[in-house]
Amino acid sequence: MRQYELIAPCHFGMEAVLKREIQDLGYEITQVDNGKVTFRGGVDAIARANIFLRTTERVLLKVDSFRAVTFDDLFEAVKAIPWEEYIPEDGKFWVTKANSVSSKLFSPSDIQKIVKKAMVERLKRTYHTDWFEETGASYPLRISIVKDVVTIGIDTTGESLHKRGYRKYTAPAPVTETLAAAMILLSPWHGDRILVDPFCGSGTIPIEAAMIALDMAPGMNREFTAEDWKNLIPKKVWYDAITEAEDRIRDDVELHIQGYDISDEVLRMARANAKLAGVEEYIHFQQRDVKDFSNPKKYGFVISNPPYGERLSTKEEMFALYRTIGQVMADNDTWSFFLLSGYEDAQKAIAAGGDRGKATKNRKIYNGMMKTYLYQYMGAKPPAKRKERQENE
Numbered sequence: 001m002r003q004y005e006l007i008a009p010c011h012f013g014m015e016a017v018l019k020r021e022i023q024d025l026g027y028e029i030t031q032v033d034n035g036k037v038t039f040r041g042g043v044d045a046i047a048r049a050n051i052f053l054r055t056t057e058r059v060l061l062k063v064d065s066f067r068a069v070t071f072d073d074l075f076e077a078v079k080a081i082p083w084e085e086y087i088p089e090d091g092k093f094w095v096t097k098a099n100s101v102s103s104k105l106f107s108p109s110d111i112q113k114i115v116k117k118a119m120v121e122r123l124k125r126t127y128h129t130d131w132f133e134e135t136g137a138s139y140p141l142r143i144s145i146v147k148d149v150v151t152i153g154i155d156t157t158g159e160s161l162h163k164r165g166y167r168k169y170t171a172p173a174p175v176t177e178t179l180a181a182a183m184i185l186l187s188p189w190h191g192d193r194i195l196v197d198p199f200c201g202s203g204t205i206p207i208e209a210a211m212i213a214l215d216m217a218p219g220m221n222r223e224f225t226a227e228d229w230k231n232l233i234p235k236k237v238w239y240d241a242i243t244e245a246e247d248r249i250r251d252d253v254e255l256h257i258q259g260y261d262i263s264d265e266v267l268r269m270a271r272a273n274a275k276l277a278g279v280e281e282y283i284h285f286q287q288r289d290v291k292d293f294s295n296p297k298k299y300g301f302v303i304s305n306p307p308y309g310e311r312l313s314t315k316e317e318m319f320a321l322y323r324t325i326g327q328v329m330a331d332n333d334t335w336s337f338f339l340l341s342g343y344e345d346a347q348k349a350i351a352a353g354g355d356r357g358k359a360t361k362n363r364k365i366y367n368g369m370m371k372t373y374l375y376q377y378m379g380a381k382p383p384a385k386r387k388e389r390q391e392n393e
Contacts, residue, residue, distance in 0.1 A: 326353020
């Protein structure tokens with residue numbers, strides 16, 4: 001089976017989580033860069049990566065990488081690529097996105113035009129035609145130029161992988177599904193421990209947690225661009241990946257996942273989304289203010305994306321909210337808290353509300369163009385006897 005290099009982009013700061021996911025699928029990592037992980041695999045890897053990976057935005061089939069400082073360099077290098085190995089005569093091909101960082105070639109529109117022109121010249125010679133109908137399957141290209149090194153990939157995914165298909169209803173300032181999954185995977189939470197999101201909004205974090213605990217593949221109920229690439233990927237590859245995903249779902253799991261929000265309307269959205277995801281029976285949504293947080297269980301996890309500017313209008317309101325979070329943390333000192341926030345005084349305000357001190361660890365993550373931090377406050381570990389009893393139950 002032919003081996004390909006595949007590129008999986010992700011949020012800046014989440015590369016380690018994505019790398020682990022890819023390795024767990026059994027594929028060899030070839031490179032880890034800021035915001036992307038490159039790995040090697042056959043055509044099965046294209047299908048399985050799209051269906052199973054939780055923290056990447058898409059999967060690109062890497063075609064080539066080369067240095068170019070002029071448009072002539074770019075044209076000749078692209079024309080030399082054996083595009084006929086990827087794109088059939090009736091294939092629809094275009095550059096859907098081009099970006100450039102610290103490079104002499106910096107105009108996205110010019111890059112797109114030159115690459116398309118070079119591809120046409122190559123394929124005209126191969127297919128002995130002067131005109132391409134482009135009525136067949138789609139082969140959208142993405143081009144990245146960093147320090148004059150051009151990397152060309154064909155997008156196997158289509159619509160971004162964060163669109164699992166369940167989030168039909170969206171509250172203000174939601175966290176994406178891929179970022180929510182990464183927050184959970186960065187924590188030591190497992191399905192046998194309680195998890196609460198006190199700012200659940202449209203339910204993304206609780207839903208992703210349930211899907212992780214149930215081993216429910218995030219892409220099993222959606223479509224991908226590469227499903228139409230009959231010249232490269234047999235349909236059986238996709239069928240086999242879906243069968244694997246269905247076989248992996250666990251139905252013997254007892255979960256304790258809760259989502260709180262102060263808005264009843266938002267909670268209706270969350271319940272509807274959970275139902276669409278097929279996990280509504282595993283999540284308890286409740287109208288509750290964070291100041292009223294209480295739970296008789298110990299050693300639980302709070303994983304949440306509190307407001308940091310989009311809903312609270314004054315600095316006083318913001319500081320008061322995070323001080324309240326600090327009070328909740330102090331009252332639940334055996335619990336672990338993982339909070340994603342772009343509020344610059346988050347740690348200071350949390351410390352003002354209780355005695356949990358500074359975060360055990362904080363990780364810088366770019367949520368789109370916004371710099372945020374994932375603050376990790378680890379609680380006490382469960383006693384060994386408790387853990388042994390749980391294992392024997």
